[in-house]
Every structure is written in structure tokens, then in C-alpha cells.
Amino acid sequence: MSQTPLSAQKVLSVAEVKPPVHTTNQQPLTPRIITQSPGIHSNNSMPTINAIDGYDPYFQEYSLMAEYNQVQNQKIPGVYVMPSALSPFVWNGFIFVREGLYQEGVFRFTMTIPDTYPDSDCPQLLFDFPIFHPIIHPVTGDLDVKRGFPKWRRNVNHLWQILMYVRRIFYKIDTANPWNKEAANLYEQDMDLFKKKVAETVRVSQENVKKKPSSDDPYALNISPLDDETYQEARKQMLHLGRSASEESNRPSGLSWMHPGSSQIFSREDAASA
Amino acid sequence: MSWFKRSRASNGSAEPSPTKERSDTDPDTCLEVFRNHWQQASVIINRKNHGKDGVTSDEVETVIHNFGQMITLLVREEGVEGMPGPILHFFLEKDILELFCSWCAKSNEYAVKLKHEQLRMFEMLISQSKQLLLIHKSVIRPLLKLLSSCTEGNLQSSETYDIEHQLVLVLHQACVCISQQLLILESFFCTNTDHGPTRFLIFSLLIPYVHREGPVGQHARDALLLIMTLSAKHPHIGQYIATNSDFCPVLAAGLSGLYSSLPRKIPNPSDHWYILTNEDCNKIPELQMFLNSLEFCNAVVQIAHSMVKEQLTKYIYDGFLLPVLGPALHQDITGLPIPLLDTTMFANSRDEVTTATAYLDLFLRRLTEPALIRVFLVFILTDKYDEIVILESLITRINSSSRLSLVSLALFKTLVELHCEDVMFQLVFKFLIPCTHVMVSQRRAVKDLDMYSKSAERFLSLKPSCCMPDTDISHHTSLASSQSLNDGRNGNSTNHKTDVRSISEELKSQETSYMDYLVDARGKLVKNAEDCRCWSAPYNGENPTPDSLLDSTNQIKDRIVSNHSQFTNNSHSVADTSNETLNSTATNGERKPYPQVKLFAQEIDNMLPKLDSFKYNSGDSLYSQGKSCDINKNDSHSLQDGDLTLNSEHCNISCTNKNASLSELYCSLKSNDCFVNFLNIIDDSDYHDSMEQTLETIDFMYSSFGMSANRGAAELGESLAISEESEISKSKPVEDLIASASVSGQSLPVSNERPYEKITTSTFNPGNTSTPTGTRLKDVSSYVEITISGDNKPTTSTTSKILPDTTQRNLSPVADVTLSQMNRSNDDMSFSLAQSPGGTLLTTSRYSSGTPNIGPFLSALFSKLEGMMQNTLYTNLLLTGILSQLAAYPQPLLRSFLLNHNLVFQPTVKSLVQVLSSVRHKVDTYSYAVGNFSQLLVKAKKNLYNREDVLLINKSDRSFSNPTPTAPSPTSSKLIETTSIPDTFIKEKRRMTLTDLLFRKSSPKSGRPASLSSGSGGKGTQLQRVPLRGGVGYRYINSKHEESPDSPEGSIKTWNAVYCAIVLEEFLKELAALAQEHAVLHLDENCNS
8 A cells, every 4th residue: 555655756756857758657656556545545534334425435535536537647747646645635746837937846736625525616726835926825825726617517627627727827827816916917017027036936946845845644745866776666667567467466367259340259269368 | 287286296206215225236236136037037938938838826926026126126227328227228138028028918817917017017117217218119119019908808897997097007107208208209109100099009098098087087187188288399299189089079078978977956955056166066976077077178278289179179069068068958948938937847857957057157167278168158159959049048047936047147147257258248248239228319428437426326325224224213113103003913013112223223233344345346347357358349339339230130130231321421311211211120010910909908907016116116216306307308309309200100110019119208208207207196086097097098099009000001101201201310210220120020929929917916005106296296397398399289287187188199190109109118017017026927028129128138137136025145146246247347338337327228228226226115115014124134134244254164164965054044043143143243244345255255055954944843933835836935934923924024025025135235335336446447438528
């Protein structure tokens, strides 16, 4: 159980040192891994099951797992997220800004999903320090998520969309109804100063990243310099991605004598085995 | 692989330890001793070679003794730098072996003894010699001579065994040698002789022993496997074995022979026996022998040359499966309808067929080699016996009420667990691929994943209320009081009140962990998905394409298919083409007789009790009413006039066989629940009257419908004209037609034979409708809205208008259309009645008819599931076990069919949720009627936990003749009461998933305890076997207590219901867990939603 988040972290650090492979490096975080790890089953407060209501935590957590799977599949560039070990409703993440005004910024954030998910308000997103940005709160570091998701609707809105949104705010800056009026004003009137302030924010973010995360969450994301062992390990894992599953378990025992596309049973002599 | 291990072990053990003893001794001394012995022996050998008088026994002893000494010396000699040592050199030079053997061969009096000694010495030579002997001509020649002399059958039976044993040992040793030193092979595999048995003598000699029991057979088979391994590397050997030896036919014929000596019935099986376990096999030596041979075949197929493999599987198929197992699986009951099959008249054949089915199941479980499994599956899936595909016979038997059902289910469980595409295609996917079971608008939803666990929620919501501790309290207190009013005899009502709290707590403590189910589901899904990676298609509703199966059905279809491309392209010429297809269907249909008319009244009678029971359902359907209303709106919107009319045309046209699908009207209603709701909403006081009215209406419609049918083609032409007038939406109806054409074509013979003796137990309870008025109105509107939408009439929401309205519609030109719809719905209802296991009717006809078809297998399972309340615990465990196995398959078509509660099916297709909710209602209704149901529930659960423990502790105690003490039968629960288990123990056990244990590690047999069948030493409780129509029933009689014989508390029926409630509860959890895991495991399939 504890091994999976570790490997996920390793992969994460690999990813950042070697940006060119960033599209594939999220794959080790397959649904298989994540559904075991992030405290989703590890809740000690198991629901007492005597009616259908008792199952709500299960439904919720499985919905969150499904959401997480979607996030995995979206492979949002530069955005990494990991559910907390303490609560499935808290996801820790990083965003690496790769171009634009906030280029080279590395922002740590925490996404908090309402308890009533999926029939809830939209999730909250909090940066670990108040990034200088028109729609990020200058004191708390809260992101104005609501502006992107005025009404949160299940089946329509998904958590990966929030992450997409987070990424977008650093490329397309919206100054309407700003939470940080100063930033908005500067952006519109004094671009040079705005850029200066942003550069400062980026510098702070890079400093921040080097610090250990403040939370006591075992799955909190952490960035450390790459050492060769970790790299080789992760590399091996990636190279064996397809095969790993079958190696772990017993030999698959499925059978088929059907030619692809034939819709005819026993259309071939030799069995295709997995 | 055990074969190899075994052979190696025997090889190793043959090597004795005291080899060092003389190895230090001087080689020259050894040679001297050797020569001395030879000197003494040769005196006798040579003399007898000259003189003609017989040898004495002393002389024989002398020779044997000396020769034995020589062999010992020879065996211990080491070679010198790869060259023969001095003794061997001498031995070969003098051709000693040859001399000795030919001397032996001349003796008549001591022939047997000498042969035995020779073999013993050869065995020693081959197995223990430190030098390679079998490359020397002067060793091989006498050996081969000796071996061939052994085949000459001049031995007496008493002596045979010894000789044979020695012979096989020698052969085995030779084979071991060959496999270690390939050099030797060529000296035994003569290329100069003809292709007869002498060409590879040691092989030919082994064949007769292949089916022998005991060590002889074992050694022979080990030796043969060594040769098989060789054959894989040396094609010429493989070729020889396959084409010039009788190895393969002998093997196959041997299977047949051994099979025929198997017991035709399992001796004294317990009531719940359904599967042959290892322990069972050990108790039947004949079966063990058969399995030895079967496993040998399996091993041969695994390692031998491909030619041998091919030959062997072919011979097993032609020589064992078809001529032996085929008849055994059918006896004289081929094609017998289930009600007849279940009568005592066929009890004997039934038992034999049951046993044969259990054998087949066992064989399938034992095989591991794909090539061999393949022939077994080809046999089961495609071969016919007496014109009926074996698979169909097997499927039919699922709904037998005898043990045959259990055993058949067990076989299907084995089949389903093979994770074999061909099996699943034939059982399931063939019928799901066309996607006709799903509403057209929903077909794209097949791949959808249930992100918010809504299906799981739905399943869990079906939990019987008697299993829920909390609600139980209120229920029982109210029930207890009402009981004291109603039931004077039952004086326990006060006790009930006080017990309720503790029972409720106990139920809570017995709750199984949902977590376990999730973990279990995950494991299953991962394994299953992995196994299915070798499959040829994903079965996701797109690949194979829904129309990919159309070209293989029947001629009508062929005609349609020729035009099919036009349809799929949504071409404008649809009208023409559909006309043509309709005509073709029509002419086809007209040839059929129309026998049902007279029986219709009867069928309506049958409908009545069903309608009554639907009242219970109405509550449930209301639960989903909100949703289905929405859907209805959408659908009616898309269905407007066009679809509706065309489909009614379609109904009209295939009317003559009347088994075709329900109309689209009912599709849009999601199920005929709505029709029932419509009946429900009729005012309570009017209920009876309006019911009669309805019947009249239906009757009238029916007769006019019959007339229209008789009028034939002209009428059809007319209605076709109507269909052309209304703008028809294209592809869908045509698709339906295509499907229905094929299906109805196949099913007609069946439907004509369908017997109509249905039981009517229609007592009507007019004052029973409990639906609140508010929801009723809602129902009305939804019903009306949809009914009327075809005519574009304004919606009327008063109940009174509905009936006249419908009648009017019948008189209008569209009458035939509507009426056929009505007829269909009625027909469908009577079918579902026929299906309910309470009635003893055929169940085959329903699903084989009609357009949307989920195939006989799923239908049979569902119909068995509908009777869950009447099934025994074991049946239900098996049944739900199969279904959960099916639900663990990753293919979206199957997954969505079983688990997606949101998917809207065609009305003739029941969903798993529907079936389960009807079971839930039956259980709940029954539990209300039985006063102490929850007490029984607690007892039964304890019993199951206890049984689990027993199974875990004593795993070997699992055989058909050995009932375990914890049987799920009436007395056993009493037994549990006395041996109360500490609660902590139960709690510990709860880590295990209850059903997991039941399904996967269950003792199949744990029969009725002796006390039950034998009357239990004067306790007054007795189980009576009561011959019933179509089988045997049990009546539990407790003479001591005041309960009447069929008091619900003691009866089998009650216990079945109690266990049914438990299994249902666990099954629902299992399904919910599977649904949830599906959603998170395969999301990658449609991530871009």
C-alpha cells in the first residue's frame, strides 16, 4: 500500500527534471495504483451498514476514484495531483507553468472537494501562498474557481476541468471582477510593474517548492533532486509498463479460438492465449 | 508436470546408496571375479547348448546367481576415459548377454522364471550402469529379442502381472535412458524395418499398458510421456506416432472404455450434491482411473509433437465425445420438455444424465490444455444430439426442478469461469451484439461507465427489508400486534416484541463487510480483464458491429441484408425496401397456424394473479417512476407517430406467430409496469368491474385481431399502406424486423408445441391497491401521454376516460395496430407467469420468441432467478455465483446488460434489476407473513457462519456421501441453537466474505443431517417426502409442537425463503461492488466524455 504513492512521487520528480517525457510519465499512476492508495479504503471510520445510506461514503469515494481516473487520462500538461492520504476529499497538486507571464512558476496547491460531492458546490482551490494574480486572493491564496464553474453539475462538471482551469488562468489572464484588484489594475495599466510582481511571485514559488510541504499528509507532494537510482527505477517501470500486470499475477488463463472480425466460434485451430 | 516429477523421482530412487563399497577395489580383481562367474555359468549354458536334455532347477539357479553377480560387477564398473572398462569390454567381446538370453529362450520349463530374471537384470543394467550400455549392439539385440518375446501371449495370467511389471520397468528405464542420451534413440528407432510396431518397439510395447491401473500403468504412462517429449523435438518420431502407431486411437478408445465402467449414478448423494470433488473421485476407483487416463491425454497434448496432438484430440472427439459422452448426456430425454423431464417416469434417465453432466463438468475442470479443452467445447457448443444442439439441452435443464438443474448450473459455472471467448460468444454475446435488447436511443450508452455508483445504489436499495435491522423493529412490532389480532393460535406475539431489539442487533452484527466484496470484485475484475486480453473483440457495442451477425441467420434475412446497406446509409428508398421486407416477413408468417386464439381467454385468466402480484411491484416501479417518466418524454418525443406506427405494422405482420416483440409503445413505457399501473389506478371500487371491462376489451380486440389475421395479405397490404403514409424513421424498425424475422423463424416450432395447461389460482383482492393517489395520477398521465402520442390526441388525465378511449381506438382504422399491441402485452404477461416457477410451465418459449432476445442462457438464468424464493440455498448460491461471474466480465455489452440500471431495455427484456426487485418483493411479502422471520434469519446466518467454519477447519470433508453436520436445513438450525457459537468467533469470521466462501469454497454436499432423513430419534420432527406433480417435495412435520404440518415456521418453503433473503442480500452487495469496481477500473475506455 505504501509503496505506490512512493513510486508515484518518484515518477513525479523524474518528470520535472526531464520535461520532454512529461506526457508519458503520468501513466504509472494508473487507476490500479491510485485506487489502492490514497486513503480511500483506509478510513477507520467505516460506515455502519444497515441501510442504503451507510453506503454513501463508498459511492462518494468511488466517484472520486473515477474522477481521478479521468484526471489521469486527461494528462493535463504540467499539472500533477494526488489525493491526500488523510481524506479523499483533499487533493494535493503542483502546477508547472511552461510559458507565458508565469513561466517557470511552480505552484503548490490543494484542491478541496465539498463533502456533499457530487451534488455540491464546486471544489475549492488554495495555493500555498498568495500568488500575485487577478483572480487569486491576495491574502489567502484562494483561487476564484466559481467564475469558471458558476454551477457545479454532476455528469457535466468533472474535477479534471478544475485542473484545466487552474492551468489556463496562468496563460489567459482574466481581470474582470478581480479578487486581487491591484493585480488586475496593474495588468491593465502598468504591464511592466505587473510583470515585475509576477516575476517575484515566480521566484517565491521556486523557493517555496524547495521547502518540505507544511502538511502532515504522507501523500503530500514533494519535489527533490533526481538521483540516478530513482531515475533508473522509474525508467524500468515505464519500459515495462505493458508487461508488469501479467508478470505480477499468475499466467492468464483466458482462451479464444475466434479470428478477429470473424464472429465465428472456433474459427481458428490454435488458441490465442493472453 | 507431475508426470515428470514422478518419473524423475522413481529414477532417482532406483539409484542405491552403497555404490562406493567396491569402487575402491582393484579393477583387475573385479574382472577376475567376473570371469569366474561367467566361467561357472557358461559351463551350464554351453553344455545345454550342446546336449538336448532339460535343465535342472539347480542349474538354473546357478546360472541366475552367477549372472546376477556378473551384472552387479558390470554395473559398478566405471568407464575409462569414455571407453568401456575391462569388464564391459570382456562382456561385449564374448557377447555374453546374447548367449545368456538365447539360453534362456530355449528353456520351456523355466521360461517364466527366466524371463522375469532377464528383465530384472536388464532393468538393473539400464538403470544402474555407470557406463552407457544401450549403444552396444550386443546389449540392444538381446534386449529387443527379449522384449518382443514378451509380447507373445503365452503366459499364464497368474504369472503375467509380475512379468508385465518387470517389462514395463525395463521399458521405462529404457525411455529414461533415451531421453537422457539421445544417441540411443536411433538404436531403438529402427529406420530399416517397415512402419509397423517393430519399428519403435519399446513404444509399441508400452501402449497396451497405458490405461492400466496401479504402478504398471503409471510407469507405462511416465515412459510414454518421455517418448512424447522426444517426439516434440524429433519430428520423425512424432510422425511415426501419429501416423503409424495406434497410440492415439488406443488412448481415445481407452477413455471410452473407462468411461463405460464408471458408475452410471452417484451412489447415495446427499440432497445438495452437485459437483464431483477430489474426495469423490478418490472414493470411486473407476473415476480415478478415468481421470488418470484423461490427465495423461492432457499431458500428451501438452508436450507431444503437434501431429500427435492433432491426432489425439481428433480421436478423443470422434471416439469418445461424440459416441460415448454425447449419448450419456442425453439418454432418452433429448428434447423432453422440463415438466415431463421432472416427472418420476424419467427419474432414472434423469439421474444418469445428471451424473454424466457432473462427469463432464469434472473433466472440464481437470483439463488444462487448450487444444483438448477446445474439442470438449466444440462438442458442447456446436454438436447436436438427436437434432438438438447439446448446449441447448444443457441450458434447458437449468430450469429443471431436479438435481439436474444444480449439476447443469455447476457445469455452466465451470464454462463461464473458463473465460473463453467462444463459450461466452455462444452463451451471451451472440445475442447481445445486435443490441436489440436495448432501446435504440440507448445503444450508445452501452459503453457508459457509472461514475456516481448509481447502479450500485440501485442494487443495494433492493436489499430485502427483512434483512435491515432498523426497519425491522418497527415492522415487527406492528406485525406482532396485528398478528395477535389475526392469528389466535400464535401466542408468541408478546415474545416477539421483546426479542425484536436483540434480533435487530444480532442481524447487525451478522452483517458482512462490503469492503470484502469490493476487494473481491476488484480481484475478479482484474483477473477477468487480463484473461480476456486474448479475445478477438472488445464487445463494446461497436466491435463487433451490431449488424455483424445478421448475415448468418436465415434466408429472409439474406434478402434483407442484400438491401441492408441502403438502410444503414439512411437512404431515401427505405419505404420501398421496407415494403419488400415486410412482405417477405408477412408471407413467411402466414404459413404458420394460429393456434392461440381459443386459448386466449385462458391466458387472460392467467394474467389475473399476475396483475395482482404486480400491485406489489407498483410501489417499486414508482420508485423509478420519476426517472422513467423523463425517459418516456424523451422517447415519446423521438418515437412520435412514425416509429409507433411502423412498429405496430411490424406487429401486425408478424402477428401470426404472435411471439414477436412487444410494440414500441411499450418500449417507451420502459416496461409493462406502466400498463399495470394503469390497471392499478382504476378506482378501487371499480376495480373488479373495470378489470372485467378490460378483459372484454382485450377479448374483443383479440377476436378482431384474429379476423384481421385471417383476412391475410389484403389486410396486410392495407396496413402497409398506412405505414408508408406515416413518415417512417428508418434504420431502427428495419433492424427490428431483421432480428425478429430470424428469431421467429427459429422459434416457431417450439411455440406451436407449447402446452397450454396453465394453472389458474386467481383470487382477486379488489381492496388491496395501496398506491397513493398523487403518484397514481402521475402514472396516469405518463401512461396516457404515451398511449395517445401515436394518435396525437390531447392528453387526458382522468382514469375513467382511458378505457373507453382504448376501446375507441380499437374500432378506428388503426385498431389492428393497437390491438396487436395489447395482445402482445398480454401475451408477454402470461409468459412471465408461465415463467414463474410456481407454475409448472415451459419456460423455453418466451425468450426464444420476440425480437429482442438475450439468448436462452441468460433467459434461463433469469427465469431461475425469478424463482429464487423456491430454490434451495445451493441452487441460489450457484446461480448467483454464475451471474456474478458474468458480471465480472469486462465487456461493455455484458457489463451494461447486467449492471447498468440506467440502460433502457426493450420491454420484453427483463433487466437483472427488474428480476431482483421482483424477488425482493416476494421475499418481503413472504417475510411479513411469517411471524418470526427475522429470528429465522438470524438462525440461518449463524448456521452459514458455522458451516463456513466447519469448511475451513475440515476441508477434506467435502464429499457427496459424507454430509457435513451443518446443513442448511430445518433441523440444523436447531442444532446450531444448542451449540451456540460465541459472538466473537462470528465477528472474526466476518473478515471473510460470506458469499465468497459460499460460492467459491463451499462444500457442495453437506447434505441433510441424518436426523432429518431418519426421523431423528423420537424428537417428533420428521421430513416427509411428498411426491408432487413433476418431482418430489418435502414436507417438514413436527408432531410435538402445536404447529400444523405446513406451519410456515418449519416448512422447507420458509427455510428456502430465509436463505433466499440472505443470498439475495449478499448477491446485491456483490453486484453493487462489481458495478463500482467496473466504474473505476475501466474508465480509460471513454475518458473523453
